[in-house]
Amino acid sequence: MIFTEIIKRKRDDFALSREEIVSAIRGYTDGEIPDYQMSAFLMAVLLKGMNKDETMYLTDAMLNTGRIFDLSKIPGRKIDKHSTGGVGDKVSLILAPLVASCGVAVPMVSGRGLGHTGGTLDKLESIPGFRTSLEYNEFYKILEKIGVAMMGQTDEIAPADKSIYSLRDVTGTVESIPLITASILSKKLAEGIDGLVLDVKCGKGGFMKELKDAEALATSITSVAKGFGKKCVSLITNMDQPLGNYVGNSLEVIESIECLKGNGPQDLMEVTLTIGREMLVMGEKARDRDEAMVMLDDAIKSGGALALFRKMIELQGGNPEVTDDYSILPFSKDKKEIKAQDSGWISEIDAYEIGVVNLLLGGGRRRKEDAINPGVGIVFEKKVGDRVKKNEPLATIYYDKVLDGEIEQRFSSSIKIFPKVIEKPPVILGSRRL
Amino acid sequence: MIFTEIIKRKRDDFALSREEIVSAIRGYTDGEIPDYQMSAFLMAVLLKGMNKDETMYLTDAMLNTGRIFDLSKIPGRKIDKHSTGGVGDKVSLILAPLVASCGVAVPMVSGRGLGHTGGTLDKLESIPGFRTSLEYNEFYKILEKIGVAMMGQTDEIAPADKSIYSLRDVTGTVESIPLITASILSKKLAEGIDGLVLDVKCGKGGFMKELKDAEALATSITSVAKGFGKKCVSLITNMDQPLGNYVGNSLEVIESIECLKGNGPQDLMEVTLTIGREMLVMGEKARDRDEAMVMLDDAIKSGGALALFRKMIELQGGNPEVTDDYSILPFSKDKKEIKAQDSGWISEIDAYEIGVVNLLLGGGRRRKEDAINPGVGIVFEKKVGDRVKKNEPLATIYYDKVLDGEIEQRFSSSIKIFPKVIEKPPVILGSRRL
Numbered sequence: 001m002i003f004t005e006i007i008k009r010k011r012d013d014f015a016l017s018r019e020e021i022v023s024a025i026r027g028y029t030d031g032e033i034p035d036y037q038m039s040a041f042l043m044a045v046l047l048k049g050m051n052k053d054e055t056m057y058l059t060d061a062m063l064n065t066g067r068i069f070d071l072s073k074i075p076g077r078k079i080d081k082h083s084t085g086g087v088g089d090k091v092s093l094i095l096a097p098l099v100a101s102c103g104v105a106v107p108m109v110s111g112r113g114l115g116h117t118g119g120t121l122d123k124l125e126s127i128p129g130f131r132t133s134l135e136y137n138e139f140y141k142i143l144e145k146i147g148v149a150m151m152g153q154t155d156e157i158a159p160a161d162k163s164i165y166s167l168r169d170v171t172g173t174v175e176s177i178p179l180i181t182a183s184i185l186s187k188k189l190a191e192g193i194d195g196l197v198l199d200v201k202c203g204k205g206g207f208m209k210e211l212k213d214a215e216a217l218a219t220s221i222t223s224v225a226k227g228f229g230k231k232c233v234s235l236i237t238n239m240d241q242p243l244g245n246y247v248g249n250s251l252e253v254i255e256s257i258e259c260l261k262g263n264g265p266q267d268l269m270e271v272t273l274t275i276g277r278e279m280l281v282m283g284e285k286a287r288d289r290d291e292a293m294v295m296l297d298d299a300i301k302s303g304g305a306l307a308l309f310r311k312m313i314e315l316q317g318g319n320p321e322v323t324d325d326y327s328i329l330p331f332s333k334d335k336k337e338i339k340a341q342d343s344g345w346i347s348e349i350d351a352y353e354i355g356v357v358n359l360l361l362g363g364g365r366r367r368k369e370d371a372i373n374p375g376v377g378i379v380f381e382k383k384v385g386d387r388v389k390k391n392e393p394l395a396t397i398y399y400d401k402v403l404d405g406e407i408e409q410r411f412s413s414s415i416k417i418f419p420k421v422i423e424k425p426p427v428i429l430g431s432r433r434l
Numbered sequence: 435m436i437f438t439e440i441i442k443r444k445r446d447d448f449a450l451s452r453e454e455i456v457s458a459i460r461g462y463t464d465g466e467i468p469d470y471q472m473s474a475f476l477m478a479v480l481l482k483g484m485n486k487d488e489t490m491y492l493t494d495a496m497l498n499t500g501r502i503f504d505l506s507k508i509p510g511r512k513i514d515k516h517s518t519g520g521v522g523d524k525v526s527l528i529l530a531p532l533v534a535s536c537g538v539a540v541p542m543v544s545g546r547g548l549g550h551t552g553g554t555l556d557k558l559e560s561i562p563g564f565r566t567s568l569e570y571n572e573f574y575k576i577l578e579k580i581g582v583a584m585m586g587q588t589d590e591i592a593p594a595d596k597s598i599y600s601l602r603d604v605t606g607t608v609e610s611i612p613l614i615t616a617s618i619l620s621k622k623l624a625e626g627i628d629g630l631v632l633d634v635k636c637g638k639g640g641f642m643k644e645l646k647d648a649e650a651l652a653t654s655i656t657s658v659a660k661g662f663g664k665k666c667v668s669l670i671t672n673m674d675q676p677l678g679n680y681v682g683n684s685l686e687v688i689e690s691i692e693c694l695k696g697n698g699p700q701d702l703m704e705v706t707l708t709i710g711r712e713m714l715v716m717g718e719k720a721r722d723r724d725e726a727m728v729m730l731d732d733a734i735k736s737g738g739a740l741a742l743f744r745k746m747i748e749l750q751g752g753n754p755e756v757t758d759d760y761s762i763l764p765f766s767k768d769k770k771e772i773k774a775q776d777s778g779w780i781s782e783i784d785a786y787e788i789g790v791v792n793l794l795l796g797g798g799r800r801r802k803e804d805a806i807n808p809g810v811g812i813v814f815e816k817k818v819g820d821r822v823k824k825n826e827p828l829a830t831i832y833y834d835k836v837l838d839g840e841i842e843q844r845f846s847s848s849i850k851i852f853p854k855v856i857e858k859p860p861v862i863l864g865s866r867r868l
Contacts (some may be wrong), residue, residue, distance in 0.1 A: 007606035011481065036469035040605035043477035047445065171474035240766035 003033050003041070018057040025061035026379040029160045035167055042164070042173040053222060058178065062186035064162040069136065069192035071107060074144055077194040077283040078105045079231075079397070081275050082184055084208065084217070085117040086201040087355040088242030092150070093256035094121045094264070094272050096308035100148035100251045102276075102292075104283030107143050107191045108150045109157060113364050113372070116205065116355025118252065121152045126250040126329055126374040130318030142315045146308060150316070158186040177213075181220045185228070194336045195231030195282040197275050198222070202429055205351020206239035211429060218432040226434060231280035233278045236430040237271050241349040241384045244268035248363050248377015248398060250329040257323050260306040267383070270427040332375040332400040338412060340388045345422040346415065349384055353414035360407045361399050376400055378411070385424035388417060437467050437475070444478040452491040459495035463594045469601055476598070476607040484612035489654060490661045492612065496620035499594040503570065503626035505541060507836070508578055511628040511717040512539045513665075515709050518642065518651070519551035520635040522676030523762040526554045526584070527690035527711070528698070528706050531743035534582035535733045536710075536726075538717030541577050541625045542584045543591060546805070547798050550639065550789025552686065555586045559807040560684040560763055564752030576749045580742060592620040604768040611647075615654045629661070629665030629716040631709050632656070636863055639785020640673035645863060652866040667712045670864040671705050675783040675818050678702035678726060682797050682811015682832060684763040691757050694740040701817070704861040766809040766834040772846060774822045780849065783818055785804055787848035794841045795833050810834055812845070819858035822851060 010016060016024075016218040022043065027033035050058065071078050079099070083089055096106045110132070113119035121132045134142075134151040140147040153162070161183050168174045188196050198221050201207065201213035218234035225232035237243075244265050246255035258264060259272065277292040286292035299305040310320040322328045358364055362373035380395045382388050394415060397403060435457040441571060444450060458475060461467035484492065505512050513533070517523055530540045544566070547553035555566045560685035568576075568585040576583040587596070597615050602608045622630055630654050635641065636648035653666035657668035671677075678699050680689035693706065711726040732738040744754040756762045787864050792798055794809035814829045828849060831837060 004604055004606050007477075011606050034469075036473040037605055039470040040473040040477040040607060043441075043445065043474040044481070044606070047478070047481045109711060167470060170438055171471055172438050172445050172478070173474060330659065 003027060003037050006039045007037065007044060010041060010048055015051055016054050016057070021054060021057040022061045022226055025058070025065065025160050028383055029065045038164070039167055039171040039173065041166040042168055042171060042176075042179065042205045045179060046173045046176040052220075052225050052227065055178040055181050055224050058182040059185045059189070059228070061225055061347055062158050062164070062182055063189050066158045066190060067136070067156040068190050069107065069140070070122070071105070071140075071143070071192040076103065076105055078107050078192060079195045079197070079279045079283045080106060080108055080188060080191055080193045081197040081199060081279060082188055083199040083200050084206065085104065085116065086239040086243060086337045087116060087205040087351040087358070088244045088247045089118060089201065090123060090252040091161065091199065091268070091272050091275065093123060093253065094259045095276055096148050096150055097271065097312055098260065098272070098296060098305040099276050099279045099283070100146065100296045100300055101305040101308040103147070103285045104279055105143060105147045107139070107193060108148070109153055109187060109191055110150060111113070111153060112368070114368065116352055116359055116364065118247075118249070118355070118358075120150065122372055123249050123252050124150060125221070126253050127313055127318040127322050128328055130313060131316050134316070142312070146311050146315065148308065148312055150312070153187060156192045161186050176199065176215050177220045180217060181224050181237065184221060185224055189228060189230070189334055193230065196225055197278045197282065198232065198234040199271065199275055201239035202236050203238055203351060205242065211236070215430060215432070218430070219434070222432045222434050230281045233282070234432040235274060235428060237276070238425055238427050238429055239351055240425060242288045242351050242354050242380070243271060245380045245383065247354055247358050247370065247376065249374035250331055251377040251379060253322065253329060254326050257306070257309070260300060260309055262300050267427045274428055286402055290330035316347070330375045332373070332398045334400065335396050335398045336403055336408070337393045338395050338397060338408070339391045340394050340417060341412075342417045343390045344388065344417040344419045346382050346384050346386050347390060347418035348416040349380070350414040353410060356380065357407055357411045357414070360404070360410070361397070373400055385422050437461060439476060441471065441475045442612065444475060444482055445833070447482050449485055450488050450491070450744065453682055455488060455491040456495045459492070459499065461593050462597070463499045466629070472598070473601055473605040473607065474607060476602055476610075476613065479613060480607045480610040486657055486661065489612040489615050489658050492616040493619045493623070493658055493662070496592050496594040496598070496616055497623050500592045500624055501570070501590040502624050503541065503574075505539070505577070505626040508539055510539055512541050513713045513717045514540060514542055514622060514625055514627045515631040515633060515713060516622055517633040518635050518640065520673040520677060520784070521550060521552065521639040521785040521792070522678045522681045522686065523552060523635065524557060524678065524686040524690045525633065525702070525706050525709065527557060527687065528693045529710055530582050530584055530612055531746055532706070532730060532733055532739040533713045533717070534580065535742040536714055536729045537581070537719045538713055539577060541573070541627060542582070543587055543621060543625050544584060545587060546802070548802065549800070550793055552681075552789070552792070552798065554584065556806055556808070557683050557686050558584060560687050561722070561747055561752040561756050562578050562762055564747060565750050568750070576746070580749065582742065582746055584746070587621060589806065591624045594619050601684060606681040611650050611654045614651060615658050618655060619658055623662060623664070625673045627664065630659055631716065632666065632668040633705065633711045634668055634670045635673035635787050636670050637672055637674035637785060639676065639789055645670070649864060649866070652864070653868070656866045656868050665716045667716070668866040669708060669712070669862060672859055672861050672863055673785055674859060676788050676814070677705060678787050679814045679817065680811065681788055681792050683718050683806065683808035684765055684814060685811040685832065687756065687763060688760050691740070694734060696734050701861045708862055749774055764809045766807070766832045768830045768834065768837070769830050770837055770842070771827045772829050772831060772842070773825045774828050774851060775824065775846075776851045777824045778822065778851040778853045780816050780818050780820050780822060781852035781856045782850040783814070784848040787844060788812065791841055791845045791848070794844070795831070807810045807834055819856050
C-alpha cells in the first residue's frame with residue numbers, strides 16, 4: 001500500500017480499513033515510512049478523527065508491534081488501573097497493593113512524569129533501592145508470588161506507541177482522542193489484563209481541561225477496551241486542585257503510606273476507594289461495590305495492604321523500612337512556610353501551576369532526559385473549601401538551596417482566597433461504563 | 435518562536451501572524467525545523483486553511499528565501515503567464531514570443547512535467563541544443579535584447595518552495611489553495627514582473643477537477659497577487675480534453691510553431707489569444723482587449739512572432755531551423771493509427787487518461803529524476819464534438835519499439851463516441867479580475 005494514499009484518505013475524511021492502518025503502523029515501526037509522512041498522517045487523524053473500528057485497528061496494530069504478556073497461568077482475573085496524569089496523583093502507589101491484598105492481581109506498567117504532571121515510577125524510585133526497570137521474568141515472578149508488581153514500560157511493550165508518542169509530542173498531535181486511546185490501550189492491553197479502570201483527570205492540572213473532552217476520552221477508551229473483550233470502567237475525577245495534600249516525589253510516597261495506614265485525606269481516599277471498588281468487582285472478588293468497599297476498608301484497617309506494599313518494595317529491591325521511617329527518603333534540607341495573605345475560604349489551588357512549581361523546584365522534568373530531584377515539593381495545610389485566617393500557614397515548600405522569588409510568587413498566585421464560604425468541590429465528576 | 439506552538443495554533447484554527455509564518459519558513463529553510471514538523475504544519479494548513487493575509491505572509495516569506503530579479507532597467511512592463519498544468523498545454527511556447535513581439539517583455543521561468551501533465555521546459559528541450567538552465571545574467575541579457583527568455587527554476591528562486599513542494603508531494607498536502615497560491619506566486623513574483631495572467635486548468639486533465647475549486651484558486655491567486663501590488667487576471671480554461679491536437683514533447687513544439695504560422699487549432703488559439711490579450715492590456719501596449727486582438731493577429735500574420743521565437747531559440751542555443759524543418763526534432767520511428775469503432779460524435783477524450791498514456795509511452799515522468807522520451811506522443815484527428823464514421827482515423831500514437839497492448843487499450847477507452855450530436859465544449863470557463 002502507498003502510504004501517501006492512506007494519508008489522503010484520512011485527510012479526505014474516509015474511514016480507514018484494518019489493512020490500511022496495519023500497513024501504516026508496521027511500515028512506520030519497520031522504518032519504511034519516514035517521520036515526515038507519519039506526522040502528516042497524525043495531524044490528519046487529529047483533525048478528522050477516527051471511528052471506533054479505526055481506533056480498535058490502530059490500538060491492535062500498535063499492540064502487536066510488541067510483546068503481549070501471557071498471565072493466563074496466574075490464577076484469577078488480572079486488573080489494572082490507569083490515570084491520564086495529574087498533580088499529586090499518587091493513587092497507583094496506594095491502590096496496587098490495596099487491591100492486590102484483596103486478592104485481585106495487579107500487573108502494573110507505569111510511566112514517568114513529564115511537564116507539570118508526576119509519574120508513578122519517579123515516586124517509587126524515591127524509595128532507596130527500588131527498581132522499576134524489571135525484566136519481564138522478574139516482573140512475572142513477583143506478580144505470581146504476591147499478586148502485584150510495578151514496572152516501567154520496556155522496549156518490548158508496544159514499541160510503535162513509544163516512537164509515535166515521541167513524534168506527536170513535537171508535532172502538535174498529542175490532543176487527539178483516538179490517538180490517546182490507542183496509546184493508552186496498546187500499552188495496557190500488552191499487560192495481559194482482563195480489565196481496566198481508567199481515571200480520566202479533568203481540570204486545570206489534567207490533560208483534559210473540559211468535562212466534555214474528558215467524557216469523550218472516557219467513552220472512547222471504554223468502548224474500545226470492550227471491543228477487545230476487556231472489562232473497562234472509566235471514571236472522570238477532579239484535577240482542578242492537586243489530589244491529596246502532598247506534591248513531590250518523596251512527599252507523595254509518605255502520603256501514600258499514610259493512606260495505607262488509614263490516615264489519608266478525604267479527596268485522595270475517595271478517588272482511591274472508588275477505583276478500588278471497581279477493580280474488586282471487575283476482578284470478581286466482590287459481588288458489588290458495597291462489598292468491595294468493606295473489603296478495602298478491612299485491608300487498610302488490618303494492615304494487610306501496607307504489609308503487601310512493604311513486601312513489594314522488598315521484592316523490587318527497595319528498603320521496606322520506609323513505611324516506618326520516612327527519614328530514609330531523600331529530602332531537600334530547606335523549607336519555607338507560606339502564609340495566608342487574607343482571611344476567607346480557599347477558592348482555588350491551580351493544579352497546573354502547582355505542577356509547574358514542583359517542576360521548577362526540580363521535582364519534574366521538562367524533557368524525558370532530565371534528571372529529577374525527589375526531595376522537593378509542597379505540603380498543603382489547606383485545600384479548596386477550607387477556611388483560613390490571615391497569616392495562618394497555607395503550605396510548606398520544600399526546596400533545594402535557594403527558593404527563587406519567582407517560584408514563590410508563582411506559588412502564591414496559584415492560591416486564591418475568597419471572602420465568602422466556598423464549598424468543597426466534588427471529587428468524582430462522572431463515569432463511563434457503557 | 436517554538437514551532438510546535440505555531441503548529442498547534444494553525445491546528446486550532448487561529449490566523450497566524452506574519453512573524454509566525456516567517457519564523458516557520460525561515461526555520462525550515464535554515465534546517466532548524468525538521469521535515470516531520472513541517473509536514474504536520476502543512477497538513478494543518480491544508481485542513482484549516484489560511485486567510486488572504488496569511489497567504490500573503492506565506493508567499494512573501496517563501497519569496498524572500500531566494501533572489502528577486504531586478505528587471506527595473508528593462509523598459510516597459512514585464513508580464514508573465516502561468517498555467518496550473520494540463521495535457522497538450524503548449525500555450526507558453528506560443529504566447530511568450532507572440533506577446534513579446536507586440537512589445538511586452540516576458541521573463542518566463544517555467545517548470546517540468548510531472549505525472550500526467552506536461553512541462554514547458556521538457557517541450558523546449560526537444561529542440562536540439564535548446565538550453566533552459568540559464569544563469570540569471572544570461573537570462574537577463576536575452577530578455578534585454580529581444581524581450582523574451584524562458585528558463586527553468588534555479589536554486590536561487592524561492593528555495594523554500596522547492597523543498598516544501600517536495601515534502602507536500604509525499605505527505606498528501608498538495609491540494610491546498612493557500613499552499614498552491616504561495617508556491618506559484620513566490621516563484622512568479624521572483625521574476626520581477628509587473629503583472630501575471632494565470633491560466634487555471636479545470637477538468638479531468640487539470641489539477642482542479644471541479645469548477646468551484648478552480649474558482650477558489652483563481653480568486654486566491656488574483657487577490658494575493660494584487661496584495662503585492664501586481665496586476666493579475668486569472669482565467670479558468672477547459673482541461674477535460676487535451677488542448678490542441680498534439681500531445682508529446684516534440685509533437686507539441688510542431689503544433690506551437692504551426693500556431694505561430696497561423697495554422698493553430700481553434701481551442702488552442704482561443705486560450706492563447708485570450709491570455710495574450712490580457713497580457714498586452716496589462717503591459718500597457720494595447721488600450722483594450724479589442725486592440726490587443728488586432729495586434730496579436732498582426733504579429734502572427736506578419737511572421738513577427740515566429741521570427742522572435744526563432745531568435746529566442748538561437749539565443750538559447752537551439753537550432754532555429756526547427757521552424758522550417760520538423761525533422762530536426764527527435765521522433766519515435768513507430769506509429770499506429772487508431773480508428774473509430776463506431777459512427778457518431780466524439781463525446782469525450784479524457785485528458786487525464788491521455789496524459790497517462792503519454793507518460794506510459796515514455797513521454798512523461800513519474801518521479802522528478804526520470805528521463806523522458808521526447809519523440810513519443812499522440813496526434814488527434816478528431817476532438818470532442820467532431821463527427822466521426824466507423825473506421826475513420828481518430829488519432830495516431832507515436833511510440834518507441836513496442837506499443838504495449840494495455841496502453842493501446844487505455845487510449846481507446848479514453849475516447850467515447852455518442853450516437854447523437856455533441857456540441858463543442860466551451861474553452862474559457864470563467865475569469866477572476868477582482
